[in-house]
């Protein structure tokens with residue numbers, strides 16, 4: 308998990324695998340990858356026990372990730388009824404859904420529908436009497452729908468002004484459309500209140516919105532990337548006015564400010580740290596890979612081998628370009644490594660001698676492409692473990708906070724649609 312596929316040849320990753328693993332993997336071909344990842348159990352060969360254990364653990368976590376969420380765990384016979392005016396559907400079942408979602412991609416619509424249902428249930432538990440603060444609200448799609456369909460008062464914090472400007476334009480269009488098509492009345496004041504601010508530890512949430520926030524808070528983050536999740540968790544832990552938390556994390560590797568671990572439990576055990584490549588791996592999606600696997604041409608996977616081989620050339624002829632993004636190249640059966648390199652490095656001012664493409668060294672590397680792909684797949688096996696490990700640390704951090712009563716970690720989104728699908732929920 309601490310190794311980049313990019314360094315496969317340069318760091319000799321294959322030789323670092325336990326011998327029993329590489330012996331077994333050498334017997335496989337690309338069609339065996341779903342089996343290797345535990346997707347089907349037609350036995351191809353006997354896996355070494357350690358690899359078998361890893362596969363079994365990864366498969367178990369994948370099952371947990373795909374388990375449909377039962378919102379009953381949050382409802383009780385004593386809760387007041389929801390104040391929703393319209394139940395938003397990602398399938399755009401009503402004209403109103405169409406008005407609300409123009410320009411919102413299917414993945415985001417899925418997340419919004421699932422989160423709206425969850426937030427509505429959670430808010431009912433608090434008699435719908437919380438102000439919602441949306442951290443890293445982006446273009447405020449979720450907040451807008453929470454305001455319009457559910458009547459919740461939402462306060463948005465977003466670092467990028469262009470996102471908030473886009474949100475205001477979208478809001479105006481939606482309000483006009485609602486009026487034109489004679490839907491229910493929504494007033495401008497009911498739209499989310501917005502603060503353009505890059506949050507740091509120094510910001511006080513109450514100061515950002517002055518006296519506009521009048522009730523206790525539900526802290527919300529839909530894919531609050533990297534360190535923003537750390538800040539939301541700390542805000543929840545330390546602000547007595549924060550009564551409830553609903554947080555989906557993402558991009559664990561995104562910033563140097565990102566902190567792991569957060570729980571005292573792991574902090575006290577210095578063995579538990581994660582490298583940048585492990586944090587990056589936590590953002591991979593095994594379900595999507597397996598879904599796509601059956602649909603896509605296996606040739607497209609060759610890109611991992613080609614890219615690792617290109618890294619060897621970069622190290623030699625353009626070391627300053629190492630680890631940089633190259634141009635996307637669609638890989639087909641016909642495309643040669645040389646053609647790939649020409650397209651991938653186009654316009655990047657990288658000069659590679661022609662003769663190298665004929666060399667035995669490069670040919671040997673290219674002949675090992677299947678190994679690179681198997682190595683890439685092995686890392687995917689580990690990915691869900693790392694993410695769950697981070698999220699369990701966060702949950703433990705919450706459990707360690709004195710006034711926190713309940714914490715939950717639930718898989719809310721379909722992992723094939725939205726791979727960062729776990730939601731942390733807590734209340735005091």
Ligand SMILES: C[S@@+](CC[C@H](N)C(=O)[O-])C[C@H]1O[C@@H](n2cnc3c(N)ncnc32)[C@H](O)[C@@H]1O
Pocket residue numbers: 415442443444445446447448464465466467470504505506507528529530531532535557
């Ligand atoms: C992955 S996007 C999610 C946007 C939105 N919640 C959604 O799901 O569509 C994360 C957003 O958080 C914002 N962001 C990241 N760090 C932030 C910070 N420290 N303070 C405020 N906004 C931040 C980014 O600008 C970005 O719009």
